[in-house]
Amino acid sequence: MSKDFTWSTGSEIAAAVAAGETTALAVTEQLLAAIAARNPTLNAFTAVTAERARAKAKAIDVSPDKSKLPLAGVPFAVKNLFDIEGIATVAGSKINRAHPPARRDAELIERMEKAGAVLVGALNMGEYAYDFTGENVHDGPSRNPHDITRMTGGSSGGSGGAVGGGLVPIALGSDTNGSIRVPSSLCGIFGLKPTYGRLTRARSFPFVGSLDHLGPFARSVRDLALSYDVMQGFDADDAACVDRPKESVSPLLTRGLDGLRVAVAGGYFRKGASPEVLSALDGVAKALKARDVEIPQAARARAAAYVITATEGAALHLDRLRKQANDFDPAVRDRLIAGAMVPSTLVVKAQIFRRWYREQVLALFKDCDVILAPSTPVTAPKLGQQIFTLDGVEMPVRANMGLYTQPISFIGLPVVAVPVALKPLPIGLQIIAAPWREEVALRVAFALEQMGAVSAPRPNL
Amino acid sequence: MPSPPLDAFIESAAAALDLPLDPAWQASIKANLDVTLRHAATVAEFPLPDEAEPAPVFRA
Numbered sequence: 472m473s474k475d476f477t478w479s480t481g482s483e484i485a486a487a488v489a490a491g492e493t494t495a496l497a498v499t500e501q502l503l504a505a506i507a508a509r510n511p512t513l514n515a516f517t518a519v520t521a522e523r524a525r526a527k528a529k530a531i532d533v534s535p536d537k538s539k540l541p542l543a544g545v546p547f548a549v550k551n552l553f554d555i556e557g558i559a560t561v562a563g564s565k566i567n568r569a570h571p572p573a574r575r576d577a578e579l580i581e582r583m584e585k586a587g588a589v590l591v592g593a594l595n596m597g598e599y600a601y602d603f604t605g606e607n608v609h610d611g612p613s614r615n616p617h618d619i620t621r622m623t624g625g626s627s628g629g630s631g632g633a634v635g636g637g638l639v640p641i642a643l644g645s646d647t648n649g650s651i652r653v654p655s656s657l658c659g660i661f662g663l664k665p666t667y668g669r670l671t672r673a674r675s676f677p678f679v680g681s682l683d684h685l686g687p688f689a690r691s692v693r694d695l696a697l698s699y700d701v702m703q704g705f706d707a708d709d710a711a712c713v714d715r716p717k718e719s720v721s722p723l724l725t726r727g728l729d730g731l732r733v734a735v736a737g738g739y740f741r742k743g744a745s746p747e748v749l750s751a752l753d754g755v756a757k758a759l760k761a762r763d764v765e766i767p768q769a770a771r772a773r774a775a776a777y778v779i780t781a782t783e784g785a786a787l788h789l790d791r792l793r794k795q796a797n798d799f800d801p802a803v804r805d806r807l808i809a810g811a812m813v814p815s816t817l818v819v820k821a822q823i824f825r826r827w828y829r830e831q832v833l834a835l836f837k838d839c840d841v842i843l844a845p846s847t848p849v850t851a852p853k854l855g856q857q858i859f860t861l862d863g864v865e866m867p868v869r870a871n872m873g874l875y876t877q878p879i880s881f882i883g884l885p886v887v888a889v890p891v892a893l894k895p896l897p898i899g900l901q902i903i904a905a906p907w908r909e910e911v912a913l914r915v916a917f918a919l920e921q922m923g924a925v926s927a928p929r930p931n932l
Numbered sequence: 933m934p935s936p937p938l939d940a941f942i943e944s945a946a947a948a949l950d951l952p953l954d955p956a957w958q959a960s961i962k963a964n965l966d967v968t969l970r971h972a973a974t975v976a977e978f979p980l981p982d983e984a985e986p987a988p989v990f991r992a
Contacts, residue, residue, distance in 0.1 A: 681987075681988060768978070770974070771974055771975055771978055773971075774970075774971035774972070774974045774975050775971070775975045777967075777968065777971045778968060778971050778972045778975065781964075781968045789949075789951075792951055792952070793950055793951060793952065796951075796952045796954075801957070801960070802960075804957070805957055805960040805961045805964050806964045808946070808951055808953075808957070808961050808964075809961050809962075809964035809965035809968055810964075810968065811945075811949055811951060812941070812942060812945040812946075812949070812961075812965055813965070813968055813969065813972060816976075817969070817972035817973075817975070817976055818972075819986055820972070820975055820976040821972065821975050822986035822987045822988060823980060823984045823985065823986050823987075824975045824978060824980065825986070825987035826984065826985055826986060826987040827980055827984055829987065870967070
């Protein structure tokens with residue numbers, strides 16, 4: 472009987488395929504079987520591209536270059552806002568189901584497959600990515616693999632559930648205000664939100680162009696680095712993609728912590744956090760000998776991100792709101808209609824504040840290389856839960872799970888989300904670096920993984 | 933800070949923007965607009981110099 476690869480990392484699978492210990496097809500069949508068995512429970516996938524995956528896996532198995540492919544035979548899946556050739560890009564909506572099938576894969580899918588990875592399907596998400604829960608009124612909620620009565624977090628909920636639930640070793644998602652980091656936290660996996668402008672968004676469905684990022688999820692830091700490395704590179708088809716040379720991080724992971732100065736965010740980033748979140752944060756901060764730092768005006772940064780999101784999102788969807796308002800998730804519709812009514816003066820003010828805040832936060836990186844912060848204020852809430860209590864105040868879950876992620880993505884800083892394997896539910900922390908310093912955050916994450924301080928716990932499914 | 937009187941504003945804005953407005957949605961839209969405007973007010977009240985530029989700077 473062949474080895475079980477359903478909880479293997481991508482790098483372990485690629486090594487086994489390259490060495491001839493297994494085949495890309497055998498691994499793909501195992502993962503397709505896992506999806507067939509577990510997806511009815513987890514509801515992570517909205518489309519499974521089984522025939523395409525088998526054809527791709529067979530092509531890798533006969534490729535003379537397979538030993539040189541960094542992701543040879545590694546199955547992966549993408550949030551359903553990535554274009555997949557032949558499938559309509561629904562972006563979690565009912566409305567986009569009427570779109571014609573995409574004519575070409577998203578650029579990041581093409582780059583992953585060029586490196587040997589095998590696309591196995593599209594993943595559930597909150598409608599139009601305006602979501603932190605992973606619930607979807609059209610497709611049903613994605614379910615947390617550690618407790619299927621609980622949320623995955625969103626909006627990349629299916630990405631979190633698929634990786635955390637052992638359906639794929641690597642998934643891709645998007646993060647506008649926290650949609651990679653929140654599901655990583657609730658599902659107990661690693662996630663990378665790179666610097667704004669680092670990875671191309673070409674042929675993916677947008678939400679808030681000035682805040683949208685794409686990035687990978689995985690169960691190991693090495694898999695984040697491997698997939699990130701193959702996805703880097705300029706692309707003129709994304710207006711925000713910055714023309715920088717590729718900066719491979721995989722060879723740098725083992726450099727350790729020498730010379731790195733670690734800080735931990737206080738003030739705003741502790742207010743409202745549950746005791747288990749603070750205990751996880753303090754444990755990691757102690758292991759890294761972190762000193763305290765205050766990120767100035769973080770609450771205002773979050774407020775400004777909120778305003779820009781509501782208004783830019785409304786501009787994107789204005790025509791659909793006029794013509795098809797009843798086809799939206801009502802919660803998304805009402806937020807977007809409200810966003811359409813915000814005076815433009817206030818949006819400009821938010822963008823002016825954004826530049827000022829960026830300068831203040833960048834100044835902090837003169838004295839430290841990474842800043843630690845929680846990813847979410849709590850572990851996974853129950854599905855359907857509307858309200859939670861943070862710091863004694865009742866707040867809506869859907870809008871507030873991103874309390875700690877929004878002030879960071881607001882200025883495009885790279886973040887590695889790392890899981891602390893608490894029982895019964897995991898919790899995630901952010902390792903935040905200066906722009907274009909993904910390698911520093913990944914080195915710290917790798918060192919923590921080597922120490923055993925962070926890891927993706929295997930659920931009982 | 934008391935809630936501003938938003939109902940008339942919402943009705944006028946919906947008409948001006950040619951947006952549908954079902955009476956059943958109005959309370960939810962109002963709650964969302966109220967939160968968004970409160971967030972915007974905390975940003976707008978923060979003093980910055982007249983020369984402060986917005987984050988996206990157009991380059992020809």
